[in-house]
Amino acid sequence: xxxxxxxxxxxxxxxxxxxxxxxxxxxxxxxxxxxxxxxxxxxxxxxxxxxxxxxxxxxxxxxxxxxxxxxxxxxxxxxxxxxxxxxxxxxxxxxxxxxxxxxxxxxxxxxxxxxx
Amino acid sequence: xxxxxxxxxxxxxxxxxxxxxxxxxxxxxxxxxxxxxxxxxxxxxxxxxxxxxxxxxxxxxxxxxxxxxxxxxxxxxxxxxxxxxxxxxxxxxxxxxxxxxxxxxxxxxxxxxx
Numbered sequence: 001x002x003x004x005x006x007x008x009x010x011x012x013x014x015x016x017x018x019x020x021x022x023x024x025x026x027x028x029x030x031x032x033x034x035x036x037x038x039x040x041x042x043x044x045x046x047x048x049x050x051x052x053x054x055x056x057x058x059x060x061x062x063x064x065x066x067x068x069x070x071x072x073x074x075x076x077x078x079x080x081x082x083x084x085x086x087x088x089x090x091x092x093x094x095x096x097x098x099x100x101x102x103x104x105x106x107x108x109x110x111x112x113x114x115x116x
Numbered sequence: 117x118x119x120x121x122x123x124x125x126x127x128x129x130x131x132x133x134x135x136x137x138x139x140x141x142x143x144x145x146x147x148x149x150x151x152x153x154x155x156x157x158x159x160x161x162x163x164x165x166x167x168x169x170x171x172x173x174x175x176x177x178x179x180x181x182x183x184x185x186x187x188x189x190x191x192x193x194x195x196x197x198x199x200x201x202x203x204x205x206x207x208x209x210x211x212x213x214x215x216x217x218x219x220x221x222x223x224x225x226x227x228x229x230x
Contacts, residue, residue: 004159031216042120043160043205043220056217091160102148104162105218 002026004108006092012114013082021077021111025094032075033095033105034059034067038088046090049075082115089113118142120208122221129196130229136192137224139206143187147211150218151180151191155202163191163204196228 005024025032034046045059049069069075093105121140129135151163164173169184177194203225207218
């Protein structure tokens with residue numbers, strides 16, 4: 001079946017603009033995760049969803065970042081008033097059943113965000 | 117702040133060599149350790165999920181061991197091939213209130229030369 005898909009694959013924006021990144025998880029996967037990788041850094045956890053609710057938002061770097069998930073499927077990550085330090089690859093992953101450290105995560109191809 | 121360290125940062129080997137690298141993580145509040153392989157221009161792909169001290173897992177030429185008491189995991193690749201070239205990531209989960217959260221190391225970049 002189809003894997004995790006993300007759009008757009010690349011996004012270039014100007015500082016101060018808002019951006020929306022989209023993730024379509026694998027059908028039937030209840031848990032959805034957002035990560036980002038900034039240049040020279042490791043993968044950084046942002047937020048995870050169980051169904052439509054987000055039990056852990058601790059990784060969101062500031063209140064300019066928000067995420068939602070609707071219908072237990074598609075998720076959007078919104079960054080308001082983008083800053084240059086927001087430039088990174090944003091990865092989405094999903095896993096079967098509830099978020100569990102025992103379940104492997106299936107990753108999408110990522111969205112490369114560049115803030116000029 | 118959880119510290120997950122991987123070493124070495126990068127590694128160059130010749131085709132046919134066997135190699136290994138290390139992931140260090142907090143030995144307290146351990147719940148699970150994941151290994152992922154991330155090839156250039158592709159998505160990270162899960163290799164192993166490990167939970168028990170002394171766990172040993174194998175997938176083809178790749179295997180991993182886990183020591184939760186001292187806080188480390190080793191990933192081994194036997195007879196490296198050029199297609200093994202990738203970044204290998206480990207990720208730690210502390211359970212509890214961090215139930216769904218993985219903390220990743222910086223990765224080990226492996227290059228296998230033909």
